[in-house]
Amino acid sequence: MSLSFRQLRYFVAAAELGQLSRAAVELNISQSAITVAIRELEETLGARLLNRTAQGVELTDVGRRFLSHAYAILASVDEALKVPDIESTIEGTLSLAASYTLLGYFLPYHLQRLATLYPRISIRLYEARRDEIEEGLLNNRYDMGVLLADNVTNPELSVERLFASTxxxxxxxxxxxxxxxxxxxxxxxxxxxxxxxxxxxxxxxxxxxxxxxxxxxxxxxxxxxxxxxxxxxxxxxxxxxxxxxxxxxxxxxxxxxxxTLKNAVPAMTGGVAWSGRVEPSTPMQLFLEYFRQTFSSPHLPSAALRQGRSGSR
The missing domain is CATH 3.40.190.10 (Periplasmic binding protein-like II)
Structure with missing residues (x-):
């Protein structure tokens, strides 16, 4: 069994937060997924990395040493993702509106990564209510909107859901x-x-x-x-x-x-919207493709969903 990027991220989250349940919340995945990934990682390395306690988990001596290697590997991968390619030379502007929640708790991390990937694309950012974003998209005041997708009401808008937050x-x-x-x-x-x-x-x-x-x-x-x-x-x-x-x-x-309530509570669904009346520009296509790739990844960085430490509400 080989070591995976996903296992490293799950291990780091558990080590930093000290609880598998808290790491699951941070990564927006199930606790069982973290448990399985860390067990597989320990089997691959042939050593226990975490001890289970009444309060959560704590690093073993081997785990503390391995944590520094895990940080180095993840940092190297992040750096590799910054290597320029042909798309980094694309120029253009993108007028982007975002609702309060996604602007404050979701977008900053992604805006920084987009600026690294596409340094010649200028993003003009606006905060607006959902109804204002819908109206602005249809009147070409904004190119795209990042908002709570389940709240969108206008059928003339194209909406792509990106993630669901419990x-x-x-x-x-x-x-x-x-x-x-x-x-x-x-x-x-x-x-x-x-x-x-x-x-x-x-x-x-x-x-x-x-x-x-x-x-x-x-x-x-x-x-x-x-x-x-x-x-x-x-x-x-x-x-x-x-x-x-x-x-x-x-x-x-x-x-x-x-x-976690026993009763079903709908998740908060975040997404991207744009006018169905227009042909998406190259910056719009790159913006959308970035999010498609980010949220199709099984090893999504914790900061991707909860920047800073990390529908409708």
Missing amino acids: RRLWVPAQHPLLQKRAVTFADVAKEPFIMLTVDEAAQTAARYWQDTNFQPHVILRTSSVEAVRSMVANGSGVAILSDMVYRPWSLEGKRIETV
């Missing part, structure tokens, strides 16, 4: 729901609820709550993700948000935990 319940550390084997909407309905409103999040939440016999006990509606994060971390309430915007710590340094 929604989970956010609770403060030591919350009683963390001790339950299965948490349902009935449990959540008993808790004070912080409702995020930006990017039509409240409308989306209303739709999936309507499929239950319960309603959230909303004590605050806010357009600020950081306000939700702080309110939850300080024990003022709970929230249901996607893994894309999750971070384990609030600005005050307090811990936030996540719980």
Whole structure:
């Protein structure tokens, strides 16, 4: 059995975060996929890399030594991806609009990589609401939009879904729901609820709550993700948000935990949209192809989905 790029990325995520469950959230994959990949890696190397503990996982002596090699290999691969090719000489401009969530929690990492791959393509970036992006695409104010794909309503737009980010319940550390084997909407309905409103999040939440016999006990509606994060971390309430915007710590340094609900909750789906009335330009084609290749990869970098450390809400 040979060593793979995927195994290295999964091992590094688990080593850095100290928990297989947290690494699974970071990589937007199942915990079993990480477990299998690390076991295969250990079998290939003939040594144990991680010890399982009650709190999570910790590096063995061999694991600590191998981690430095894993970093070097991954850095070399990233550097190789920056090697110029004929496409790096292509010139042009791309007018790109993005909604609040994807501009803040998704795009920066990809914009940096696109600038490296295509240094002569100038991207003019705008933040706008979903309805503004749709109108701007149809009126040629924007070439492309990056937005929550399941919210797009205009049939004249072409939409390509790129990824789905799981929604989970956010609770403060030591919350009683963390001790339950299965948490349902009935449990959540008993808790004070912080409702995020930006990017039509409240409308989306209303739709999936309507499929239950319960309603959230909303004590605050806010357009600020950081306000939700702080309110939850300080024990003022709970929230249901996607893994894309999750971070384990609030600005005050307090811990936030996540719980996967027993009930089905639709994932947040991000995608790219453009007008079906126009022939995509070369910069548009390259932009779209970059995302197709990135999200078809089985070893997607953790930063790709959750830049900085990493439908509708």
